[in-house]
Amino acid sequence: MSFNNIIGNEKVKELLNKSIEQNNILHSYLFLGTEGIGKSLFAHEFAKMILCNGDEKEKPCNKCKSCIEFENGNNPDFMQIENEETAIKIEQIRYMNKKISEKPITSTRKVYIINNSDTMTKDAQNSLLKTLEEPPQYATIILIASNENKLLNTIRSRAIKVNFEQISEQEILKYIKQNITEDINENMISFCNGSLGKVLRIIEDKQSYLELEDLINKISTNDLVYILNNSEILYKSKEIINDLLDYINILLLKTQKIENINCIQYVENAKKRLTSNSNYDMTIDELLIKMWEEINEKYNRG
Ligand SMILES: [Zn+2]
Numbered sequence: 001m002s003f004n005n006i007i008g009n010e011k012v013k014e015l016l017n018k019s020i021e022q023n024n025i026l027h028s029y030l031f032l033g034t035e036g037i038g039k040s041l042f043a044h045e046f047a048k049m050i051l052c053n054g055d056e057k058e059k060p061c062n063k064c065k066s067c068i069e070f071e072n073g074n075n076p077d078f079m080q081i082e083n084e085e086t087a088i089k090i091e092q093i094r095y096m097n098k099k100i101s102e103k104p105i106t107s108t109r110k111v112y113i114i115n116n117s118d119t120m121t122k123d124a125q126n127s128l129l130k131t132l133e134e135p136p137q138y139a140t141i142i143l144i145a146s147n148e149n150k151l152l153n154t155i156r157s158r159a160i161k162v163n164f165e166q167i168s169e170q171e172i173l174k175y176i177k178q179n180i181t182e183d184i185n186e187n188m189i190s191f192c193n194g195s196l197g198k199v200l201r202i203i204e205d206k207q208s209y210l211e212l213e214d215l216i217n218k219i220s221t222n223d224l225v226y227i228l229n230n231s232e233i234l235y236k237s238k239e240i241i242n243d244l245l246d247y248i249n250i251l252l253l254k255t256q257k258i259e260n261i262n263c264i265q266y267v268e269n270a271k272k273r274l275t276s277n278s279n280y281d282m283t284i285d286e287l288l289i290k291m292w293e294e295i296n297e298k299y300n301r302g
Contacts, residue, residue, distance in 0.1 A: 001135050002049055002060060006041050007175040007196055008167035015162065016042070020049050020059050024107065027135040028149075030143045034162030036195030040115060040116045044143045047111040050140055051077055066107045077110040090123040097131050100139050109138045116145035118150040126150045132158045166194040171291070175199070184208065185287040187213065188278040191250045200242070205240055206231055212244055216251045230232075234284045245271050259295050 002020075003013040019025055031039040045060070048070045054061030061067055063292055069075035072290055080101060096112055104110045114120070120128065132141065132155060145151060169189060175196065176184065182203050192198040202209055209231040219227055239245055245267050252260040252267070270287040274280065 003042065005179075006038055006045065008171050009038065009042070009118055009164050010253035012042060012063070012162055012164060016046050016049075020046075020054055021223070023056060025050055025140055027139060028132055028141045028143065028159040030145065030148070030156065030161050031164060032145055032161055034108070034166065034196030035057060037148050037164050038196050039108055039144045039164050039165055040113075042194075043113050044116075045142055047078055047113060047140075047142065049271045050111050050293040051075060053107060066173055069106055075106060077104040077107045078112075080113040080115060083116045086119060088114065088117065088120040088124050090121060090127050091125045092129040093120065097127065098132060100136060102143075103139050109140060110136075111142065113139045113144065115144050116146075118145040118147045120151075127156055128156055129158075167196055168194060172196065172199055181275060187247075187250055187254060190254075191247050201240070205237075205243075207239065208237055208244065209247055212247060213251060216248060219292055219295050222290065225287055227292055228285065231288055234288070235281060240282060241274060242271065263291045263294050266294070 002017065004282075006013070033039055044133060048067060049059040051066045051070060052059040053066050054063055060070075062071070064078070064211075066075060070078060077094065081088060081096055084092070100112060103151075108282060129152070130142075131139075135141065140143040141159075143151070145153070148161075170194060172189065172194065176199065178184075180203060184199070184202060184206070188206075188209060189204050192202065210226075215227070215231055215233060218230070234241070234244065240274075241291055248267050249264050252263050266287055270283050273283045
């Protein structure tokens with residue numbers, strides 16, 4: 001039995017374990033559920049189990065050539081496709097179609113994961129359809145998606161749906177207690193909203209989140225120049241800026257002060273501007289200025 005290191009979604013664990021034990025692996029699965037609840041972790045573990053050459057009852061054995069290669073990220077029978085920028089393009093699916101037709105090397109099967117499969121372009125989906133209609137007998141394709149409506153009906157009808165459920169705050173707390181020595185505060189737990197992926201991201205960048213809390217707390221008690229000069233955390237964290245902006249919203253909401261809640265619109269604007277490729281530093285400047293003005297407006301009025 002596996003998936004021991006993944007929290008929640010016990011029904012999914014049971015289903016996937018059973019299919020491994022009974023050697024009843026299907027050609028295509030569609031893993032559905034909100035972002036960050038562990039679909040990708042499950043898909044990886046499942047892929048490793050499918051490819052493992054060990055005994056059915058002990059997969060993944062973590063000892064066979066396939067398991068070792070999988071852990072090292074060089075198992076030739078495994079591939080993961082990711083969106084490039086915002087979409088998975090037809091060229092990527094064409095390449096996958098070509099590779100999938102080559103016989104497995106280390107394992108007796110091949111597994112392909114398409115992460116964020118709901119970002120496939122129409123052309124990419126149509127190209128994938130050909131493989132889904134007539135997959136090689138050794139192949140399994142796992143589609144991961146949060147919005148199944150973006151997938152063609154013809155694709156959806158060919159894959160077995162596996163629904164993932166939200167993980168409760170209690171389950172997350174239990175997981176943190178058992179597995180992580182790091183403490184995370186209440187704001188961080190609200191931010192995670194049942195997503196283990198977010199918990200792990202927060203822990204990795206915990207210092208950034210703490211710095212951000214400090215910055216937001218200081219807006220009402222410092223002048224604008226000080227705030228702009230002490231906001232490096234936002235300027236230097238381009239890779240995680242979306243998470244940080246969402247976190248600002250959590251912090252603003254928590255205060256229950258009207259001027260803080262009013263600031264959420266500016267955060268949302270900044271998020272939009274960043275996805276439309278506006279100048280990064282200017283967007284952050286503007287966000288801080290607007291927030292500072294909103295939060296300190298009462299002093300101006302007085
Ligand atoms: Zn193995």
